[in-house]
Amino acid sequence: MFSTQMQKHIQKNFRYPEVAIATGTKRTVYVMFPSGKQGFIEDVAIKGPAKILKIEAARIIDQTYLK
Secondary structure, eight states: OHHHHHHHHHHHHOOOOHHHHHHTOOOOOEEEOOBOTTSOBOSOEEEOSOHHHHHHHHHHHHHHHHO
């Protein structure tokens, strides 16, 4: 259930950065986090090959925090 909801959230909100498109930057970004006792995301770690893609991943996770 959580995985499905997270995929929907990513598909709805992900905006591939124009700089990444222009430079041909296409790679996988990994976002890892445990959920705390209250079910909230904690201690986010983002790993990826390009800073611009990691920034976009962080933006999406920040939206998740706000919901």
